[in-house]
Amino acid sequence: MTRTPPNAAELALATEVARSGWTATPHQFERWHAQGWLAPSRPVDRPATDSLRPETAGRAVWLAALSAPGRSIGWIGWMFWSIDESPQTAERLRHALAETLQHPLRRAGVTLAQIPYAGTDSAFTVRRELARALLDGRRAIGRELDGILRAHDAAEDVILPAPRSVSSPFATSLVEAGLAF
Structure with a gap:
């Protein structure tokens, strides 16, 4: 990914994050923008006051606090997507949720088409066997x-x-x- 030089808003955001006791770089802001967790920075966020919006700075502080090498932002990123309520973030949230819920099913080799929805005894038995397949290989x-x-x-x-x-x-x-x- 080609890095762009940081603009004034990103530098001000990095300063705000540092004031809170965390560190974040303009390159992290780029990744967070790409993920939809942080609103895109404009050269001047609020031209009349020449300062950042408090909600932008607050979100950047949260993201900086949760960022660590090898660690995922995970659920907090989902929360930000749901707060933003844009069509793009709603689609990202839907996709992430579906992937997370289907991961154990894929690991067990179970498809949604295999799960019966009827209320019969045979459907209950099939669901119980599929649940057992989900638990096979799991370690306590x-x-x-x-x-x-x-x-x-x-x-x-x-x-x-x-x-x-x-x-x-x-x-x-x-x-x-x-x-x-």
Whole structure:
């Protein structure tokens, strides 16, 4: 993507974001504009006051706060699309929502045409089998790790707290048990 030199509005926006304690570059603003999350910058957003609109600066601060390398803006971007209520953002939101809802179906090899909508017993049975297909291959990571730890704690003479009695993986009782291993 060819980068354009930042205009005065983008530089002012970067300054506003920095004032809030976050960082964002004019190149990020370009990406956010392309995604439809941030209104396009004009050289002067409000010519009479020579300042940015507060809602534009606020949205840029939110986007900067959520931006991190390898991290998706995700649901907040969807929220911005729904707030904007333009035909383009509505189409983007529809597409993103459909893709997200259909992803587990595609992973399980299930198409929408396979799902019966009737209220019969046979339709219920088919839906139950399709739901089982969706769950096949899914891993309950927490349960697997708990089982592995419990299999080894007796050999090491370590006592783990009861399942679901610890609210955080960094709870003192778990950290002490981890240190003993």
